[in-house]
Amino acid sequence: MIKSMNNSFSRFLLVGGTSTILDYVIYIILSRYIDYSLAKVISMCCACTYSFFLNKEFSFKDxxxxxxxxxxxxxxxxxxxxxxxxxxxxxxxxxxxxxxxxxxxxxxxxxxxxxxxxxxxxxxxxxx
Incomplete structure (x- = not known):
């Protein structure tokens, strides 16, 4: 149980870190062309979608x-x-x-x- 939690937690941290980077990159790029609030909404939606599917398949192997x-x-x-x-x-x-x-x-x-x-x-x- 502990080993399983450590592995899934490590994968969760990796997904979270890459999700944060994805959020930031999309936000920075879009905010050059559209309103920063809309850019943030879009970047968060992209990062959350990415995070959902990677956590499902990779972190928790569901x-x-x-x-x-x-x-x-x-x-x-x-x-x-x-x-x-x-x-x-x-x-x-x-x-x-x-x-x-x-x-x-x-x-x-x-x-x-x-x-x-x-x-x-x-x-x-x-x-x-």
Whole structure:
């Protein structure tokens, strides 16, 4: 169980890192030509789509065909994840008063919550 979690968590981190890079690159390119808010929406949608399918196939090795159900669960998980990120960031910022510390703590906390949500809620039908 621990070895399986470590492997899926490492793959999850890799997907998350590449997803963040994809988000950033698309945002930077599109924001040169269109409104930055629209560019961010498009880049996040691309990164989330990429992340969903790679986490399903690569991180969690889920081979079920429940893409619609899982996609809905994924969106719910992302809403929870964003909420946790924002709340932790606000709490730490009010407590410590240092933005970078708040950002790091919020991102780390949200990453763990996101991993657990995807592992037990979104892709729980993992094939070994």
């Amino acid at each position: 081979q079920s065909k429940n893409n619609i159900d899982q996609l809905i669960k994924y969106v719910v998980a992302q809403v929870i994840n964003i909420t946790v990120n924002v709340l932790v960031n606000a709490f730490v910022l009010k407590t410590v008063g240092i933005k970078i510390i708040a950002f790091i703590v919020a991102t780390g906390t949200a990453m763990i919550v996101n991993y657990l949500l995807q592992k037990v809620f979104v892709f729980r039908g993992v094939k070994k």
